[in-house]
Amino acid sequence: ETGVTQTPRHLVMGMTNKKSLKCEQHLGHNAMYWYKQSAKKPLELMFVYSLEERVENNSVPSRFSPECPNSSHLFLHLHTLQPEDSALYLCASIGRRRARLLERETQYFGPGTRLLVL
C-alpha cells in the first residue's frame, strides 16, 4: 500500500454515462497527477495539480474533466466517453520528504481504475 487510494478499482460504462474516478492521499503531498495507460503504450500524463491549482492539461479531450477540491482529493469526471478511452487510469502524488539537509521528492501511484467503455 502506497497511501494513495483510488475508487472504483474497476468500472464499466456506456458511452452515454457519466461517472467519476476518485483519488485520495493523506500523505501531505502537494502535487497530484492523472495518467492514462493503454495496453502496450507508455504512461500518458493527463493532468497535474500543484497546490490545488491545475498546472498542466496535456491536450486531453473535454470529455475528461478533473477536479481538485483540496490537497488530499482528486477527481476525474467522465462523460460521453469513447471505446478507445478504455484504459488503466492512474493517480499519483508527489510530496517533499526531508532526507539529511536536502529535500527529496517521493512519489507514489494509486492502484488504478481499470475502465472499460462499451
Next chain:
Amino acid sequence: QKEVEQNSGPLSVPEGAIASLNCTYSDRVSQSFFWYRQYSGKSPELIMSIYSNGDKEDGRFTAQLNKASQYVSLLIRDSQPSDSATYLCAVKNDYKLSFGAGTTVTVRA
C-alpha cells in the same frame, strides 16, 4: 525526440544473472530520476530514486546516473523470477514527470 527513451525489450536473462536497463533523457535541467517496476495488471511501484551523479545501491538494485551524458541505468543483480516485470524510467523536472515506454524483463528459471 522523445523526452525519455529506454532500451527496447523484451530483455530475457537467466536466473542469477545481471539485468541491465538503460535510459536516456533529453532535458538537461532534469533534477530527479526514478525507476519503477510494473507487474502486469498492476500500477507502477517506485523501486529506486537517484539525484546525484554516480551509483546508488539498494539491495540487488543499483542505479547509475550520469547527468553529463543524460543517462540513467538500472542493474538488477542475481535476477530472480519475481523480477520479471516492466521497468519504467521516469525523469522529473519541477512538477512534471516524463516516463519512458518501459523495458519488459523476463527472468528464466
